[in-house]
Amino acid sequence: MSDYMFMLENHLSPDQNRVVAEVQAAAVETNVSIFLTGGAMRDMLGGFPIRDLDFTVEGNGLKLARAVAARTGAKIVRSDETRKCAELVFPSEVTAEIAMARSERYARPGARPQIAPASIHEDLMRRDFTVDAIALSLNPASRGLLIDPTNGLGDLERKELRTTYNYALYDDPGRILRLVRLRVRLGFTIEDKTRMQYENVRAEGLEKKISASRLFEELRHIANDSAAADILRALEEEGLLQLFCPALAGAKLNLAGLAKLQKAKQLIPFGVRFPFENLGIFLSILTEKLTPREKTALIQNTAMPKADVDLWQKLPVRARKLEKEVKAPMLSRPSEVYQVLSKAPGDQVLFLLIRSPLRLVQDRIRNYLQKYLPLAQEVTDEEVVQATGVEPRSPKFQKLKDEIIAQKLNARSKRTVHAPAAEPRPKADSIQTGGRKALRQPIVRR
Numbered sequence: 242m243s244d245y246m247f248m249l250e251n252h253l254s255p256d257q258n259r260v261v262a263e264v265q266a267a268a269v270e271t272n273v274s275i276f277l278t279g280g281a282m283r284d285m286l287g288g289f290p291i292r293d294l295d296f297t298v299e300g301n302g303l304k305l306a307r308a309v310a311a312r313t314g315a316k317i318v319r320s321d322e323t324r325k326c327a328e329l330v331f332p333s334e335v336t337a338e339i340a341m342a343r344s345e346r347y348a349r350p351g352a353r354p355q356i357a358p359a360s361i362h363e364d365l366m367r368r369d370f371t372v373d374a375i376a377l378s379l380n381p382a383s384r385g386l387l388i389d390p391t392n393g394l395g396d397l398e399r400k401e402l403r404t405t406y407n408y409a410l411y412d413d414p415g416r417i418l419r420l421v422r423l424r425v426r427l428g429f430t431i432e433d434k435t436r437m438q439y440e441n442v443r444a445e446g447l448e449k450k451i452s453a454s455r456l457f458e459e460l461r462h463i464a465n466d467s468a469a470a471d472i473l474r475a476l477e478e479e480g481l482l483q484l485f486c487p488a489l490a491g492a493k494l495n496l497a498g499l500a501k502l503q504k505a506k507q508l509i510p511f512g513v514r515f516p517f518e519n520l521g522i523f524l525s526i527l528t529e530k531l532t533p534r535e536k537t538a539l540i541q542n543t544a545m546p547k548a549d550v551d552l553w554q555k556l557p558v559r560a561r562k563l564e565k566e567v568k569a570p571m572l573s574r575p576s577e578v579y580q581v582l583s584k585a586p587g588d589q590v591l592f593l594l595i596r597s598p599l600r601l602v603q604d605r606i607r608n609y610l611q612k613y614l615p616l617a618q619e620v621t622d623e624e625v626v627q628a629t630g631v632e633p634r635s636p637k638f639q640k641l642k643d644e645i646i647a648q649k650l651n652a653r654s655k656r657t658v659h660a661p662a663a664e665p666r667p668k669a670d671s672i673q674t675g676g677r678k679a680l681r682q683p684i685v686r687r
Contacts, residue, residue, distance in 0.1 A: 273300035351450030464523035517587025576647035
C-alpha cells in the first residue's frame with residue numbers, strides 16, 4: 242500500500258471507505274480506469290475533513306454511476322448527459338460524484354464549452370485551480386499513484402490558490418465565485434497572477450455572464466459550507482452577492498441567523514449519523530428578512546428548481562407539525578422523545594432548535610442531540626446479537642435494537658436523581674430575636 246492510500250484510508254470514515262471500495266470494484270468490472278480527484282484530494286492532502294468523494298473515469302462516468310447505483314442501492318440525485326457525470330447519495334448518506342475525464346474548449350468567455358472525452362492528465366489541466374487538479378489512481382496496476390501535473394501539492398503547502406492556466410477565469414467567469422469561497426473556507430491567499438486575472442475579469446464585467454444555473458450550483462455549495470456566513474460576507478464585500486439577489490445586502494443579509502444555524506449544527510455529535518438537507522434550512526434563515534418579491538427575485542436569478550423551492554418555503558410548515566409532536570405532554574420518557582425526533586428530517590429538527598419559541602421543545606431537542614443520540618450510537622449490532630440471538634439480517638433485528646436503546650435511555654434517566662433543595666439557613670453570625678439581632682454563641686460539644 243502506498244503512503245497516499247494509507248493517508249486516504251485514515252482520512253475517510255468507515256462508510257466513505259466502503260464507498261471507495263464499491264466504486265473501485267465496479268470500475269474493475271466495467272473495465273474503466275478510475276481516479277479520486279477534486280475536493281476529496283485537496284482536503285486529504287491539505288488536512289481538511291473529506292466531505293464528498295469525487296471520482297473521475299477515463300470512460301463513460303454516467304454508465305459507471307448507474308452500475309454503482311445498481312450494485313449498492315445508491316440513489317442518483319443529479320446527472321448530466323453532456324458531461325457524462327452523476328451525483329449519488331449512498332444508503333449510508335455518503336455523497337459522491339462520478340464524472341467522465343474530459344476536455345473543455347470555450348469559444349468566448351462565459352460560453353458553453355465544447356466537451357470531449359479525454360485522459361486524466363488532460364482533465365486535470367483543464368480544471369480551475371491547481372489545488373483541485375490532483376488525482377490518485379485507484380486502479381489495480383497503479384493504485385496509490387499521485388498525479389499532479391500543475392504542482393497543486395506545492396500550492397497546498399504554501400496555502401495559495403492559483404489557476405491552472407492563464408485564461409481559466411475568462412473562460413468560465415463563474416470560477417470567481419468559487420475563488421472567493423475557497424479563499425474563505427481554506428484560509429488561503431490568492432497568487433498574484435490569479436489576482437490579476439480576477440481583477441481583469443471584474444473590470445470587463447464578465448461576472449454578468451455567469452449563468453443562473455451556475456449561480457444556483459454555487460449557492461448550494463455555500464449552503465453546505467461550515468463557513469457560509471463568512472463566505473456571504475466576502476461575496477458582499479466583493480460586490481458579487483447582488484448577482485444572486487440585489488436585496489441581499491446590509492441589514493437584510495441575515496448573518497446573525499446563519500451564525501445561530503452554524504451553532505446549532507455544532508451540537509450534532511461527531512461521527513453520529515444525522516442526515517439533513519442543508520439548502521432548505523440555509524435559504525429559510527438567509528432570506529428571513531426579505532420580502533416575497535425579493536425572494537422571488539432570488540428564485541428567478543438562480544433558476545432554482547421547484548423541488549428546492551418547496552424544500553425551502555415549506556420547511557416552517559413542516560417544522561410546526563413536528564413541534565406539536567415534540568411538545569406533547571405524553572412524551573414523558575427519553576425513549577419517547579428519541580423515537581419522535583429520530584424519525585424526523587434533520588433540517589426540521591435544527592429549524593425548531595433555532596426558531597421554536599417553546600423552551601420545552603428546545604430542551605428536548607438539545608437532550609436528543611447531546612445525550613440520546615450518543616447513547617443510542619453506543620448500542621452496536623454485536624451487542625444486540627448477544628442479547629437477543631437475532632442476526633442483523635432478520636426483519637425483527639431493528640425493532641429489537643430500538644427496544645434495547647429505549648431501555649438504556651430510560652435507565653439512564655432513572656439514575657439521574659435530583660436532591661431536594663435545602664432550606665435557607667440563617668447567617669452564621671446572628672439570629673433574629675424580637676426584631677433585634679443578637680450574637681450567636683458558639684455551641685461547644687463536650
